Amino acid sequence: MFEAIxxxxxxxxxxxxxxxxxxxxxAPRTVEELARESGQSVANASQHxxxxxxxxxxxxxxxxxxxxxxxxxxxxxxxxxxLRDASAARLAEVQRAAHDYLGEDVETVGREELLARLASxxxxxxxxxxxxxxxxxxxxxxxxIPIAELERRLGxxxxxxxxxxxxxxxxxxxxxxxxxxxQESGREARRLEDGWPEWRLAGQPAQ
Amino acid sequence: MFEAIxxxxxxxxxxxxxxxxxxxxxAPRTVEELARESGQSVANASQHxxxxxxxxxxxxxxxxxxxxxxxxxxxxxxxxxxLRDASAARLAEVQRAAHDYLGEDVETVGREELLARLASxxxxxxxxxxxxxxxxxxxxxxxxIPIAELERRLGxxxxxxxxxxxxxxxxxxxxxxxxxxxQESGREARRLEDGWPEWRLAGQPAQ
DNA sequence: CAACTTATCAAGAGTTCTATTGAATAGCGA
DNA sequence: TCGCTATTCAATAGAACTCTTGATAAGTTG
Numbered sequence: 001m002f003e004a005i006x007x008x009x010x011x012x013x014x015x016x017x018x019x020x021x022x023x024x025x026x027a028p029r030t031v032e033e034l035a036r037e038s039g040q041s042v043a044n045a046s047q048h049x050x051x052x053x054x055x056x057x058x059x060x061x062x063x064x065x066x067x068x069x070x071x072x073x074x075x076x077x078x079x080x081x082x083l084r085d086a087s088a089a090r091l092a093e094v095q096r097a098a099h100d101y102l103g104e105d106v107e108t109v110g111r112e113e114l115l116a117r118l119a120s121x122x123x124x125x126x127x128x129x130x131x132x133x134x135x136x137x138x139x140x141x142x143x144x145i146p147i148a149e150l151e152r153r154l155g156x157x158x159x160x161x162x163x164x165x166x167x168x169x170x171x172x173x174x175x176x177x178x179x180x181x182x183q184e185s186g187r188e189a190r191r192l193e194d195g196w197p198e199w200r201l202a203g204q205p206a207q
Numbered sequence: 208m209f210e211a212i213x214x215x216x217x218x219x220x221x222x223x224x225x226x227x228x229x230x231x232x233x234a235p236r237t238v239e240e241l242a243r244e245s246g247q248s249v250a251n252a253s254q255h256x257x258x259x260x261x262x263x264x265x266x267x268x269x270x271x272x273x274x275x276x277x278x279x280x281x282x283x284x285x286x287x288x289x290l291r292d293a294s295a296a297r298l299a300e301v302q303r304a305a306h307d308y309l310g311e312d313v314e315t316v317g318r319e320e321l322l323a324r325l326a327s328x329x330x331x332x333x334x335x336x337x338x339x340x341x342x343x344x345x346x347x348x349x350x351x352i353p354i355a356e357l358e359r360r361l362g363x364x365x366x367x368x369x370x371x372x373x374x375x376x377x378x379x380x381x382x383x384x385x386x387x388x389x390q391e392s393g394r395e396a397r398r399l400e401d402g403w404p405e406w407r408l409a410g411q412p413a414q
Numbered sequence: 415c416a417a418c419t420t421a422t423c424a425a426g427a428g429t430t431c432t433a434t435t436g437a438a439t440a441g442c443g444a
Numbered sequence: 445t446c447g448c449t450a451t452t453c454a455a456t457a458g459a460a461c462t463c464t465t466g467a468t469a470a471g472t473t474g
Contacts, residue, residue, distance in 0.1 A: 002222035005222070013461095014213060041463075042420080043423085043466095046421060064471060066420055078293075082286055082289050094211040237450080237451095238451060253451060269441090271450090
């Protein structure tokens with residue numbers, strides 16, 4: 001029994017596999033994409049992805065000559081987020097790594113407040129993740145400006161309303177970075193406290 | 208970052224450690240007790256427990272010459288139960304192991320129905336876990352009859368009311384076993400669909 | 415069908431994990 | 445202090461895991 005459960009537990013014991021889970025939480029991807037985005041060989045990525053599949057954490061579908069992996073349902077997403085949050089709450093190593101990686105804290109907005117400010121037109125919501133992730137699903141009413149293009153496309157954003165940026169989640173640096181740049185441009189800006197996976201899991205309006 | 212999270216993830220990759228989590232979900236215990244109940248050497252148990260501690264899943268307190276380990280807060284319990292349930296939902300191996308271990312399914316009662324029937328006096332609730340686990344915490348209104356003593360103490364139970372048995376959780380065989388024996392004795396009996404940890408986590412009345 | 419792309423397989427070197435053994439340490443009580 | 449108990453430490457052999465390399469399989473396109 002415990003041996004069988006450990007089959008799933010092993011999915012969480014390798015940083016590489018956790019990185020895949022994090023990527024898959026945003027959008028399904030092919031093996032080659034996952035390998036490229038995580039900077040490892042295709043063969044190695046394939047092995048880890050098969051391990052995730054065997055652990056019941058990833059689903060896979062064949063698409064012609066490629067194979068697309070996705071998280072295996074909401075349950076899998078919930079489990080990954082629970083592990084991530086629990087480790088952030090209890091392990092000093094994770095806190096330290098997060099702080100080093102994210103830099104100075106940036107002011108946040110909660111879900112309710114964001115919804116209210118969007119409804120009243122006081123705020124504009126920007127998704128700063130890569131375009132493909134936006135395409136795979138995003139918060140209702142958000143517009144896509146990937147962080148890499150933000151500088152160049154600053155003109156598209158109003159400077160008389162607050163900008164709220166969001167990205168992959170609370171441990172993703174994109175939104176932090178975006179808020180800093182927006183503030184440097186003289187705009188009022190905050191980041192959404194969560195990212196897209198948390199929003200979706202909470203059953204909030206999405207597209 | 209992912210490396211740091213994997214420190215916690217590794218806690219779930221060994222059947223031995225999962226068994227400890229399962230035991231600790233019932234009640235805190237000393238190293239020696241945990242080693243005995245899981246049938247392994249003390250030195251080995253100590254190593255695994257230290258790993259759980261380093262992973263932020265177990266807390267430890269010194270008590271004179273012994274060391275008592277406990278789950279590190281509700282968060283740890285929630286994570287363990289989430290992993291267990293997710294693996295039971297998604298891995299055929301776990302389902303098979305559970306069925307082999309638990310035997311024929313037994314009729315269950317839900318929390319709400321149990322509370323109603325206890326309030327109206329239509330049912331009697333029995334905790335069939337070992338006595339020490341009962342002592343460390345149990346459902347309000349339950350009486351303790353460890354499964355090992357059930358046969359001998361059958362006379363203590365009424366035969367004109369339904370008996371509801373519960374134990375460590377849905378994958379613990381004690382309650383199944385108890386219901387079968389109670390039914391053989393001519394009593395009406397069902398098992399609570401969850402066990403003590405789930406009950407406590409749900410914030411239901413406890414002692 | 416041949417050439418090509420994408421993913422998986424197979425084998426092996428190096429690393430990490432696990433359980434065992436025996437020794438060492440910490441706290442207690444005489 | 446000494447002897448005792450409970451736990452941890454240290455060393456080690458064997459098992460499992462990880463990544464790399466090169467070959468193979470599946471599917472598409474010309």
